[in-house]
Each structure stands twice: as C-alpha cells, then as structure tokens.
Amino acid sequence: MASWNSFPLQVSYEFLGWFAFISWSISFYPQVILNFRRKSVVGLNFDFVLLNLTKHTSYLIYNASLYFSSAIQKQYFETYGYGEMIPVAANDVAFSIHAVLLTAITLLQIAIYERGSQKVSKISIGIVSVAWFTAAVCFFVALPNHSWLWLLSIFNSIQVLMTIIKYIPQVIMNFLRKCTDGFSIGNILLDFSGGIANYGQMVVQSIDQNSWVNFYGNIGKVLLSLVSVFFDIIFIIQHFILYRGKKSSKLITTTEHEDQIREHLVRPSDQSPPENV
Template identity: 30%
Template sequence: MNDNHSLIPSYDTNIIHIIITILGYIYVICWCISFYPPIITNYKLKNSNGVSIDFVVLNSFGYICLIECLLLQYYSSDNGNTTTPNNTQQDKMIVTLFDIFYSIHGFILNLILLSQIMNLWPWKFHTGSATAIKGNKQRLNPSYYKLLKICVLIWILITLIYKNTANDSSYITFIKLDLAQYCNILIMGKILMTLIKYIPQIKHNYQRKSMIGFSKITILLDMLGGITSLLQLFLLSLEKVKDSSIMAVLGLNFGKIGISLITITFNSIFLLQFMRYKGNDVLILEKESINFNKKYRMV
C-alpha cells in the first residue's frame, strides 16, 4: 500500500484519475441533458399531460435537500474546516464539483418544468382530461401535499437545531446535530423524495395508458448517468480508503449510492411501461386533444 493508503497502485493513479474525470463528465452530461427532452416535448405538444406535477414538486424539494448537503460537505472538506472538531475527512461523503453542478442545474430545470405544468408565463399550454386539473392546471395529490408539508416542517426544525449547535447557542440544549448528522438527514430526505416521486409518475402513466409526453431519451440518459455515477464513486472510494475499509467509505456515501440505485430501478419500470403502452400514443393524444376542444369549445 502506498503512502496515501490508497488501494490503487501508484503507477495506476494517473490512469484512474483520468477514468474518474471521464465518468464524472459522462454522468453530469447525461443527467443534465435528461432534463431537456420533457421541456422540449411539452413545448412541441403544447401541453404537459405526460408529466405528473407530484413527480416534479417532490423532485424539486429533494434537490433542495441535496444541494444544501453537497455545498456544506464540499466547502467543509475543501477548506479543511468543520462545524465540530469530531468531524474528519474520513467522516464525510465524497463530493465533487460534478455533483454540485448537476444538482443546481437539475433544480433550475425542474422549476422550468414545473412552470410548464402550472401553465405559467410564457407557456400557453392546454391540459387534457387525463390529469387531475383545476381550471387548466394540474394540482397536487392531497396525500403527497401532506407528506411534502411534513417534510418541509422537519427540514426547518433540523436546520434550526443544526444552526443552534453550530453557533453553540443555548436555545436548544436537549438535542444537537453536527455537520455529518445534519447532512445525513438531508441526504435521507433526498433519498425519500427520489423514492416517492416515481410512484405518482408510474401511476400517472398507468392511468393514461400512454407514455406520450414522457421522453424515452430522458429515461435512458438517467439510467446511464446513474450507472456512471456509481462507477465513479467506487473508484473515488478506492482512492479515499485509509484506515477504514472500502465498505466503510462506501457506507459514508450511502446517499449517492441509494439515489443512483433507485433511479436505475424506477427507470427500468418506465422502460417496461414504454413497451406496454407504445401502441396507444396516437390514440391518447387524439383523445386528449378532442376532450380539450370540447371543454373549451375549440375546433
């Protein structure tokens, strides 16, 4: 084992660094591009029937948790400073600029997609009968809305507790959260949102019996991004191993691993739905267009 206790032989280090960088570019490019096809498709169809509003709203909140976690971890690691003296480099998840760029970009694109679903300016869309609408806008499912409110309240509470701990304040003394604990809760929030957000979209596709408006390109890019993200994390873990085992290092990065595995699993389900409903697209598009014309007395 070399001086920095890496599992990678010293003569292979440069090659591994190149592979890690390439994998980083691949997963960031894949995940970033994957946000554009739904937006473009909605614009061409002049409606957003193919995307569930629950899916997008839950995803947006998940990105808020993820971005906060990544920024805290990255700048703490980068500057060599921590909120508490017990936090060391070995106690932190591996965070790269690739992660931060993808997350911020994804959040912004999610907001744009949400603006399409809510039919805000500058979009001039119509919404057919296949979605739950109020006027011509989708509305959140009450169950997901309640869940979201609970998650936001918990997020506010743990943030106050963490700030209280970081400032060594005496306002809250019965519970404390250091940087690692706070970030673990945030990443668990992201995992929860990632897990739950796919359920309304799968149900939405099932109710419509069609995948039109939900891009297959997005699914394939999402899966490729998840696979390359896992590969990059594994190679980074080999480099970061010191006194801990590789499984311990991977354990500290359970959030990134969990998000990637969930993404790959549910996108596989979407592909199955594409195969199941591929013959219904034209019929569903015509049906939704007819229903829209009848509702608004347009011909």
C-alpha cells in the same frame, strides 16, 4: 485528507463523474422540449415534478455544503477518519444547481401550458410540507451545537426519500393510461446512463482508496443511483414493451368545446340531439 493512489483511477473517477453530470443534466431537456412543442403538459405527472424539485433542492444543499464548507468537512473527517476523501465532487454540485433550475422551469411550464384536469395531489403537497417543516425544525436543533454534518444527513435523507417516491406517481399514471404518451423516454434513457456512471464513480474511488467508507459516508448518492436505475428500467419496460406505440385510450384533458365537437361528429346527421332528462 486522502489523495489518489492511482492516476488512471483518478482520471476514470473524473470522467465518470462528468459523464453522469452531462447525462443527468441533458436528461431534463427532452421533457422540457416536448412540453414546449406540444404546448401541453398532459401525460407528465405533476406530483413527480413537485417531489423532484424538493429532492434536488435538498441534494443541492447537501452537496454544496459538504463541498464548500471547511467546517462541515472537518466534522466529516472527525466522523469517518482523516484518511478518507470527501464523497462529493464538483460535478455533484454542478448537477444539483442545474437540476433545480430545470425542474423549476418544468414547473413553470405546468403553470402556463395546457394541463386539463391534471393537478398536484394533496398527498404530494403534504409530503413536501412535512419534509421542509422537518428540515426547519432540525436546523434549529442543530444550531446550538453547530451539528451541521448531522443536519446535512437530514437533507440527504429527504433527498433519498424523495428519490424513492417521486417516480411512483408517474409509473401509476402510465399504468392507468396504458401508455407513456406525453412523458419523454429520452429523459429516462439519459437518467439511466447517469445513474450507472454515478455509481461507477463511487466504485472507482473505493477501489483506489481500498475502502468502502464513501458508500456509507454518502449513502444518499448510492441510493440516488440505484433507485433511479431501478425505476428507469420500469419506465423503459413500459415504453418499449408494455405500451409500445400506444396512445391513451381515454383523453385525460378535453375542453368542453372539444367534447361538443366530438359529439357532433359522431352523431348521425339525421338524428336529433337527445332531449335532456
């Protein structure tokens, strides 16, 4: 296994890695806190959360397996060369564990807080079902020959796919509501910072090793950063430019009792209720 050639670059690598871990880890809390304060998850897209849980679970399996398993590390070196470094750091594993836990907590909030008419779409349920069914089939395919690195590439592909599509429902929801009310921008700003630091960490490693193998050896980590930053920029534009200070023009979730109260308030006092037709 290769070692570091430059101590300053090694320190920079560690700093960027843990900065990404802190930014990405803290990024989960603004949404959780916002949900808790409002006792409502209206404005948070449920498909986003479900797809996010599948993404982080797949990423945890990939990171933890490649970081802790000597057998899988051996297969990695046989594939990419013994002169290369394992492209997964301790901060990657720590982040994945934390991400799975916090996303699960957000799902719990969806189950217990006011959600109105919002629900998980059948499309997202179908995507998640296909993803885990594919992973199960690939496990049994890899089992006879112990092709664990190949199996991890499947989990990495799943997390990349989920990273690409998980933001789309929230972007569309913000567009249709013409506001970002209920969706925490603090989450996005921290996610953006973490994505930049995560990509910078890989650049530092490549400069030190004078090799770009870690980019295509862990393409999932590269796409995780780039895709996250791309969608974060979209959310930032929506929140600060397109829909700045705007509330939803249409209340997505209103109970029948609240509808009756509103109807009574807007009806002139001397006007009798319309007859049913």
